[in-house]
Amino acid sequence: MRVPLSWLAEYVDVPPGTSLEDVHAALVRVGLEEEDVHTFDLQGPIVVGEVLEFVEEPQTNGKTIRWCRVRVAPDGETAADGGEAVHGIVCGARNFFVGDKVVVTLPGSVLPGPFPIAARTTYGHVSDGMIASAKELGLGEDHDGILRLSTLGIDAPVGTDAITLLGLDDAAVEINVTPDRGYAFSIRGVAREYAHATGAVYRDPVDQVQATAAVADAYPISIVDDAPIRGRVGSSVFAARVVRDVDAARPTPPWMVARLKLAGIRSVSLLVDITNYVMLEFGQPIHGYDLDLLRGPILVRRARAGERLTTLDGKDRALDPEDLVVTDDRGAIGLGGVMGGAETEMHEGTRNVLVEAANWDPVSIARTARRHKLPSEAAKRYERGVDPAIAPAAVSRVAQLMVDLAGGTADESGSLIHEAPEREAIRLPDGFVSGLIGVEYTADEVHDALAEIGGAVTRVDGGFDVVPPSWRPDLTANVDLAEEVARLLGYDRIPSVLPVAPPGRGLTRSQRVRRGVADTLAAAGATEVLAFPFTTEADNAVYGSPDGSPVASVKLANALDASTPYLRRSLLPGLIGVARRNLSRGSTDLDVFELGLVFLPEAGRAYGSAELPIGWERPSEEVLDALNAGIPAQPRHVGVLLVGDRIGKQPGVAAEPVGIADALDAVRRIAHAAGAEVEFAQGSHRAMHPGRTAEVRVGGRLVGYAGELHPELTTEADLPRVVAVAEVDLDAILSLADEAVEATPIGTLPAATQDLSLVVGAEVPAAAVAAAVREGAGDLLEHLHLVDDYRGAGVPEGAKSLTFALRFRASDRTLTAAEASEAKLAGASLAAERTGAAIRD
Incomplete structure (x- = not known):
């Protein structure tokens, strides 16, 4: 998750002069791992300029350039680069007009790349700077023409610092969000964590929005899930609100484009940008439908066999009966919690919008996203768990921004289905946290830490009853609460003690x-x-x-x-x-x-057919036996x-x-x-x-x-x-293998060495011959080694000559040559009996 600092500061007090490293350090203290920092990599002077005049000059290479006179400072004042108020600039773009306000990068400035700007001679002129495009400034991918400020609704005085004007002086920290802390995929969640780490005042953005009242007929919606996965209903919350008469062609404000860019989201269009902005702000994914393209009421259900949907990325997808879909009278119009459908997509001609914010089952969304290979920003949040309580506030926030920025009018009321179950209290006995963490925490410290994360903490006999906040689906047991206490009160309080292994234990x-x-x-x-x-x-x-x-x-x-x-x-x-x-x-x-x-696995046997137990319940022995039986040999x-x-x-x-x-x-x-x-x-x-x-x-x-x-x-x-x-x-x-390996004693008496050459069929394995010789020679044979495998002159066709080096030794006496020869011949005899071997002449 990338968090722009200016956005973070709207909801938590960030002291002036706080650096990106300071913010990272604060978030690390509460367990959010730092990843990177992001800036626009711009260096001024970059200012607002006004095009006074230009001359189009065709070139011999077929290209036409414009030799422009651009005012970059008010009359009588010196430009930000120390030069005159009017600069001559060569520009290859042709999408601007005399009188346009543009962004001028003056000599000495640096664009992302890095790309330093200097006065240089080109096309027969000295170009004293550059008129910049949105892509060159790092604001977007548009490189076809220069950025005209009028298209952004901006009319700033000539010479104004464009970096500040466009929000390009902002920066963002990036953190790694673990799967259990989905709430940190939002400015709302990260601001809360920063407040935990620093004690700064936190302002919940959800509390700053007046949620719209819901009425039954604002827009008809319903949820029917006749095939829940393991008893979990696919959708428990669905909020909707209509905004009418929007101007979808209006530009997205520069401050919003800059924040989205720093957060890693590409600016698409005003209406889409607003939904993405609120998703990042609240952590609640939003989807907008072109209201005029909808046909009838909205129904959320599981997909039907053979049903298909073209998603916003233009791909036609075969739906699975496990997929949750949003439908109208024509069928599926969206892949619930993952991606909307192309048929009802918002576009530049959209006039009326139905804004949707829902809550989806994480398991269903994770399976659908993987099945369709669609790791969308929405799915990334839903599969980790989204706060089910904020959907009405989220659609109201989107409606407010569409009114303010797109000139729309929001309906007075909205639609809402809210069937999310209430969180149950978790019993936290006195002393449990201290016993688990190894730190002596007072009852007041435990109470205050859990209240700080948003829990409803009630004192009961022998401990606390804690109802976790709606945005923390990961808190399901007393051990989770203990971890929160340790996290908020500081991991540095946990002593570094090396545990002592009980006697008699060690590696198996x-x-x-x-x-x-x-x-x-x-x-x-x-x-x-x-x-x-x-x-x-x-x-x-x-x-x-x-x-x-x-x-x-x-x-x-x-x-x-x-x-x-x-x-x-x-x-x-x-x-x-x-x-x-x-x-x-x-x-x-x-x-x-x-x-x-x-x-x-064994052929013909089914594996993994046992029903998985619920994660927080201890499975019975019968269940464990069934699970083990469903695991193949490993x-x-x-x-x-x-x-x-x-x-x-x-x-x-x-x-x-x-x-x-x-x-x-x-x-x-x-x-x-x-x-x-x-x-x-x-x-x-x-x-x-x-x-x-x-x-x-x-x-x-x-x-x-x-x-x-x-x-x-x-x-x-x-x-x-x-x-x-x-x-x-x-x-x-x-x-x-034997668990206890016996060491072979080293013989102290002289050894007798002899060679044995045997002729056998070429198909007879040398190991079989060696085994027979070893067995026949008896205990006096200390070592046997194959030294030669010969096939050629002197050996019959289809046969081979195997030569073994033999070493004989007795533990109680010096062997005679006759004893060694007798043992060798006994080995050769048994080899002859078993393999047809004959002593080579």
């Missing part, structure tokens, strides 16, 4: 292992990343289904991005996206990993991706590109950090390279895959041909 085993895995991978040079858990159904089918069988995916009801509405079944799509983004920015060598949840995975060179090219050292070996090493590190023994076997995965994919097993159970990404997928993702990846189920590894 799972937490320790997760940290250990991340530390181990990071120590090996990998970078941890955090990717969004959202993906496409196609990616889930490719990366989340190793064998290519159909899989189920969880689809979000309100996805942040419609192109990725599904929850991921694998971490790999996110890592590929990270790699693609970094490669496009010049990072050619990457080693990244992520620890995160994946979502694995195991924690570890994903790794490497691309580029593992060792870069150096003088005398060739580059070493990444490959499947690096993916296997990463998995070994993960398993080591988790205290598990990992095994690899030849595998296949739909997303991975045939022949360069390994199954990862712990205790014989499949827990993941490692290898190289399929070349077709690397090409599709604009990645190098070789991308090493691995993904394992960390939760599964934890469940299979």
Whole structure:
């Protein structure tokens, strides 16, 4: 929210000389985070000038310029830039006339950009300044011609400071408004917060408006909601008032244009600007209808199946039965709380206006805005909660401005439906605030703080009953009230005390292992990343289904991005996206990993069907069980991706590109950090390279895959041909690993080393042969390592020779060569039995 200082000062006493930083500091004290400051970035002298004469001079480039004589100071006086009262100025615009009052930027001034103005020679003349357009002054987007003050209804003396005249000397602070404090999306709300922070006198703008009396037949309106969302009626308040005989073609006053501009709102036309102005002032969105284009009474209802509406942005929209719409006899004429319809739009020919201010259910508005991708200023306020008590005052304020600025006549009475429920009292026991916040507050301090925010505070036995003000829908429980007390009385009173953890508590085993895995991978040079858990159904089918069988995916009801509405079944799509983004920015060598949840629903099972409990009520165990049953399995995975060179090219050292070996090493590190023994076997995965994919097993159970990404997928993702990846189920590894890891004792007696070469069929996995040798050799075998895989001369066609390095050791004696050979041959024998291996001659 952007807050112009001059506007803020109308409703709260801002001391003279208060800077933007002072205002920000005050608002920060009451919990409103500062964002930025905004000014018009103008520097004078910029004055009102009068066009005395001009000569049109065609140029050789086909352009015609005007050589103008412009009075910039009264006769006999020196101009603001120290020059003469009449300046010669070259101007390319042709929309002004002799006698027009214009805005002249004199030499030495600076326009937004920054764009300094100086006397310069152009088109054969010395142009001593510039006649400015609205866009050049920062007032709007109109750059077709210069700004004629008569079009704004201004007739100021020549030489008048135009910066002050047009309200361009104002500035605004910008604050971040959290979702629970929608009231701060208004000058009214921010002024109240500034008063809380400084103790300044606050004047509620709503109290300064005389709300119009409502009668039944002022304009017929009705609300029918036959399909409320979770029992919440879509609209509870609807106020309307008619203003007749307005002059919609009148210009918007400069002070209003300047304030709207600083507040981030573009000036459109007088009538629209008035509705936007009151929205910013009160926090109540306003909509105006061309009364002569309405057909019959207004009805608020849910949209019907197949109904369509063309909104003010010119887009034809298919309405959803959940959408709230404003209708007349022809059908929908507005998307309630989000955007009006084009058929009844106010325009320059509008003579009679029906002004509407309503209150809409935040949930309905939030869903509609996201469904139609319409994050309008109105929706932004309604989905956070708008004060239901101010609608009559808001339409009266709009009517007053339309009378004052557009020359209209407001009807004596208006229409009003007000069915908003009364706020219920919240019990706040004595001592509750102090016990929760950790500060000793007196009963008077608690009472005064809650009264200051607008609450109706009543003393009862053992505490207070507090009815929150209508503009604070976020205050629903005693903890909310406690937070308000702490906020208003100062967060600086809360002591900084480090809580002491109860003995015996600390990180769980799972937490320790997760940290250990991340530390181990990071120590090996990998970078941890955090990717969004959202993906496409196609990616889930490719990366989340190793064998290519159909899989189920969880689809979000309100996805942040419609192109990725599904929850991921694998971490790999996110890592590929990270790699693609970094490669496009010049990072050619990457080693990244992520620890995160994946979502694995069962096919044919409905999820999320349980009714959500009301937020402020403790759900029953049955409800909790139903909610938990509606959540799919969410195991924690570890994903790794490497691309580029593992060792870069150096003088005398060739580059070493990444490959499947690096993916296997990463998995070994993960398993080591988790205290598990990992095994690899030849595998296949739909997303991975045939022949360069390994199954990862712990205790014989499949827990993941490692290898190289399929070349077709690397090409599709604009990645190098070789991308090493691995993904394992960390939760599964934890469940299979021993909680207590035994250290292997270091042998003190001599070891006997021997090699064993076995010839087996080419299709036999080396891991199967190694497992048989290890088992057959018995306890004397301390270490086994595959050192060679040979296929060529001397080995039969369709076979391979596997050479293993074996290390034997006994814990109680020195082994003889015969004992080692016997154990080796026992291993070879079992390998022959299981895999058909034969000792190579």
